[in-house]
Amino acid sequence: EAQVTQNPRYLITVTGKKLTVTCSQNMNHEYMSWYRQDPGLGLRQIYYSMNVEVTDKGDVPEGYKVSRKEKRNFPLILESPSPNQTSLYFCASTRGSGSSYEQYFGPGTRLTVT
Amino acid sequence: SQKIEQNSEALNIQEGKTATLTCNYTNYSPAYLQWYRQDPGRGPVFLLLIRENEKEKRKERLKVTFDTTLKQSLFHITASQPADSATYLCAPSRGFSGTYKYIFGTGTRLKVLA
Numbered sequence: 001e002a003q004v005t006q007n008p009r010y011l012i013t014v015t016g017k018k019l020t021v022t023c024s025q026n027m028n029h030e031y032m033s034w035y036r037q038d039p040g041l042g043l044r045q046i047y048y049s050m051n052v053e054v055t056d057k058g059d060v061p062e063g064y065k066v067s068r069k070e071k072r073n074f075p076l077i078l079e080s081p082s083p084n085q086t087s088l089y090f091c092a093s094t095r096g097s098g099s100s101y102e103q104y105f106g107p108g109t110r111l112t113v114t
Numbered sequence: 115s116q117k118i119e120q121n122s123e124a125l126n127i128q129e130g131k132t133a134t135l136t137c138n139y140t141n142y143s144p145a146y147l148q149w150y151r152q153d154p155g156r157g158p159v160f161l162l163l164i165r166e167n168e169k170e171k172r173k174e175r176l177k178v179t180f181d182t183t184l185k186q187s188l189f190h191i192t193a194s195q196p197a198d199s200a201t202y203l204c205a206p207s208r209g210f211s212g213t214y215k216y217i218f219g220t221g222t223r224l225k226v227l228a
């Protein structure tokens with residue numbers, strides 16, 4: 001089954017404690033992306049990756065890091081989480097050029113930073 | 115800066131009627147526009163894509179229009195059903211010939227009353 005998986009699904013942590021949210025897709029997609037979703041602000045893109053070792057900032061990259069060492073994986077790293085990073089996070093992937101550019105989203109990770 | 119506007123007020127309609135949702139954008143010239151459905155606590159699901167050279171696109175009970183002069187897309191659900199109740203997001207984009215970013219509207223919550 002074609003899918004995007006994220007782990008963990010729920011996470012409560014404390015300010016400053018480094019964390020990683022994993023994302024994996026099994027569709028051989030080139031393009032992957034991370035979003036955060038907050039009430040009233042909608043989905044905002046954090047980082048995206050066009051392919052292995054190619055990443056770029058989205059609209060809200062501050063406080064986040066990403067890496068793309070393998071095509072299927074795109075982890076999101078919060079080196080020093082703060083309460084304003086409490087949010088619902090989604091990973092997504094898409095095939096890339098020549099496709100309909102539709103994004104396949106993961107189930108989401110609800111992060112709470114206290 | 116680019117701005118995507120969707121009606122933030124929830125839209126309540128009676129079962130069987132046609133629901134019409136609006137997406138307006140400013141400071142942007144998208145090559146295409148996507149519509150997604152999102153259920154509470156879940157990732158968005160792709161519904162339809164319309165390109166800038168297309169006036170209208172249909173898929174089953176769904177219809178999307180794209181007016182680049184008005185900078186607006188309309189999303190219609192005909193013969194609406196309670197199962198259509200969800201939040202609908204629009205996402206204009208330049209595709210993979212430019213910024214590679216995705217920008218989403220904040221979404222319109224649709225409730226279809228039985």
